[in-house]
Amino acid sequence: MVIKTEPFVVNIGPAHPSTHGVFRMRTTLDGEVIVDMEPVFGYLHRGIEKLAEERTYTGCIPLTDRLDYLASMSNNLAYCLAVEKLAGIPVPERAEYIRVIMAELQRIASHLIAVGSFLNDCGAFMTPILYMIREREKILDLFEMVCGQRLTYNYMRVGGVSQDIPDEFLPALDKFLKEMPGWIDEYDRLLKENEILLARSKGVGILPRELAVNTSASGPVFRASGVKWDIRRADPYSIYDRFEFDIPTGSVGDCYDRYRVRIEEMQQSLRILKQAMEQLPKGEVRSDVPHLIRPPVGEAYGHIEAPKGELGFYLVSDNSIAPYRFHVRAPTLINLTALRDMMVGWKVADLIIIFGSIDICMGEVDR
Amino acid sequence: MTMAALPPDWPGGFWLHWGVFVVVIFVFVMATIMGFIWFERRAMAIMQARLGPNRAGPFGVLQPVADGIKVMLKEDIVPAKGDKVVHWLAPVVAFVPALMIFAVVPFQGGAILADLNIGILYIVAISSVTTVGVFMAGWASNNKYSLLGAMRQVASVVSYEIPVVLSIVGVVLLAGSLSMQQIVMAQDIPFILLQPLGFLLFFIGALAEINRAPFDLMEADSEIVAGFHTEYSGMKFALFYLVEYGEALAISAIVTTLFLGGWRGPLLLPWLWFLIKVILVFFVIVWIRTTVPRIRIDQLMALAWKFLFPLALINLIITAVEILVWPAGSLWVLVPINIAVMIVLVLLWSRFFKLGWGKVEV
């Protein structure tokens, strides 16, 4: 006997505990199975691209903080790189190193939240995310030391950084670097080989390599699908060509690979941090830049490997003090393109963890 | 240690016995639930590197009281398109059976409301009624999340009832009685040693039946918001909350009675032993909750039907054979044999079966 069933529509979000902000998935379910899924967003749209057109180049830096608010330093860096490329402004050696240190610390902090909330979505009730928030606090303490802020740093400037690091920063960073590997081991001991986690995430939400390339995925999601593509290596910006590090990649492109890639990237970031700290030179932290920057007419695309993927800023200048066009290539928005392909056929519980494994930040998706 | 049992009609007279015990059980259950709520929150907080409730009263022990007062003062919201009568009735239907279980739980020798000769059967029957309340709640809320949660609950209880009952039968065979009192009296060796596999199956199945992690699918907060009680607030929500902890307490008490030797133990007072064992079992439940991720619905079903059910059957057969062929009095010899059997069977079976079916073509 075949029981006649009919699909029903469930709106998951915008107010749902696991949508990482105000994301809405309009899902069509057949029992527990997802038949169709349509992402709906825009609940956090603040028109940052338009706002930036009415501000000076320096005045746009706080706006970039509010894009991916879990990785403000990376946003600052990408924007400053784009302006420097546009206006041809040099950056002092010391500032480059400070930027790398901040960007890598930020990567660890962002991945901690990503992995923690992914495991939380899997149903590991709060424990992993609280462990990871504990370590993120220490990174935030470091950031607070340099710029007085814990979330929206507004630290980098065109042509350097806003101020030099204080004396107590390096010892604190050293202590953090010594302790962090042990903590990463702790996370792995907790859940890496857990049977339920393996059953829940292995083979779930596979993003095949071809699809990943075709849908312009980037960041850990891209690398988990087996593409060895990291802009720090592929197109080294700042001084990344001076550091030794590996690019961790996954083999299948499932949720588990994405989780492992993030954990391994944290270890690589620690390597970079160690090298950067040892090589940190003395000197200026900011080149001589006028208050009102007037770049020559033209356009520039500055991109970095942000924690969530390729973050790019496309700036067009008309030789005024404000950008003529300010476009953000938001990695998480574009990573969502393949979301439907990854979800259809899986169950409601998988939908949550597939979505969690992509690691989005609504501030960046909606802008 | 004397096994001095209280007379069956303690403290004298049928009605006095009932009156005293109903009050005692109600107070005990309520107080222990309050304690458990505090205990779980504190224990979880310590495991998660945070403090937990620590403001209301010493060490925050009054936090559940404060929460209770708050929740009672909250507005009671009924969904406009919900079924109001069923919505109102559901928490009651869920709560009463959770309380009724304690009628046959022996707190110490003779300290039992009703020493039914079918005690354990009564528990199995009563504890399933809660599901009806949960399903009523999910249906009456007219909310898709609630309905999903309620359906999951029904599915899981229907599947897990079977391995749970089968693993209880092993205990009943050993004790030779269905009475909770008699089962405790029969445990010169705690049945956890004689029935290690049965204990494991019962504990896993019981976790699924009371919907504690990793089987807390019906109220999976990261998936379906709060499951069946999404649309509940105020006192009705508090009742569901009490059901959750009441069932956890009941399962702890049943595990204690069936497998850990009930109130029996050296030196300390019997009821104190009972309480210690109950808290210990509850601690394990909390510990599991803080550690492992949640299982998926198809994996939940697969675990019940492919793993727990066949193993429970095998366990039952082995136990029956052992009782038939083994001379009474030398049960200690069975302990290492049964532990070895458990390890072999679990390892063997985990190779056979696969958790869930994965992706479905649509």
Add this chain to the structure above:
Amino acid sequence: MTVALSGEEIAARLEEKFPGSVVESGADSLLVKSGSWLEIASYLKTTAGLDFDYLTAITAVDYYDYFEVVYQLTSIKHNHSLVVKTRCYGRDNPTLPSVVSLWRGADFQEREIYDLMGISFDGHPNLKRIVLWEGFEGHPLRKDYRRW
């Protein structure tokens, strides 16, 4: 290091294949006619040696007289990049061919441009507003948009 391919060289190759399709070419970018853009895109994606399999970003810029849409193409295989621009005219209903059939990564980005800049993409499977709500009047990123 990602090699930025010279716009002039690519332009010469394109001229050979699709005569009259390239409007102008610079050191790092080239401007193509919107009419032949889809063919050129397909050529860029599939030709061996070019293999632009990865569409990094799409942007639109409003220059009052025309809209310029900028495509940042990258080849993961060869690690080189190219910037292709195309223009569309008219403020009422500027239209361009959609490249979603070639690079699905263009899906949300084209919808975003449609939403905020008001450029329609022919052949897009699901062209509707993405961050603003249905029924919103105007396209905020246009330079002549005033909210007051």
